[in-house]
Amino acid sequence: MLHYTSTNLLDWKFESVVVPGSIDACVHRLPNGRWRMWFKNEQRKIPGTVLDSEDLHAWQPTAPERPDPDPGRGEGPDVFRWKGWFWMVKDLWRGLGVYRSPDLDHWTCMGVILDKPG
Numbered sequence: 001m002l003h004y005t006s007t008n009l010l011d012w013k014f015e016s017v018v019v020p021g022s023i024d025a026c027v028h029r030l031p032n033g034r035w036r037m038w039f040k041n042e043q044r045k046i047p048g049t050v051l052d053s054e055d056l057h058a059w060q061p062t063a064p065e066r067p068d069p070d071p072g073r074g075e076g077p078d079v080f081r082w083k084g085w086f087w088m089v090k091d092l093w094r095g096l097g098v099y100r101s102p103d104l105d106h107w108t109c110m111g112v113i114l115d116k117p118g
Contacts, residue, residue: 001025001039003057018059020045027056028079028086030104038068038088040075069099069107079104089113 001022003015018025021043030036035053049068051059068077069088074097077090088099088107095115099107 015057019051024076026077026079028081028104036062036066036079036104038077038079040077066105069101069109070097073097 001018004012025039074090074092086101095112098110101107
């Protein structure tokens with residue numbers, strides 16, 4: 001994953017390589033003001049699939065690591081806040097896994113959607 005910044009969404013400046021050999025990142029602000037990134041760790045060049053940052057530039061593994069709600073499975077996580085909960089939806093290759101959390105640390109699987117035609 002690569003980090004770029006822009007002041008106008010037209011001109012972009014390369015900042016850094018964040019996680020070599022990884023894809024499908026989602027970044028969300030934590031209740032404490034820090035940032036958390038979930039991603040698919042394609043080449044396992046670093047341990048884990050979750051990183052935290054104070055400034056969106058320096059990323060560190062969470063301590064202790066806050067695991068993905070379904071570690072090692074799926075890709076393309078998307079995290080958002082809705083109706084008082086944090087939600088994660090990600091592709092499990094057999095439908096979309098839906099997870100809910102009160103704090104972005106503890107996740108409950110709510111089921112799989114779009115896993116059947118119709």
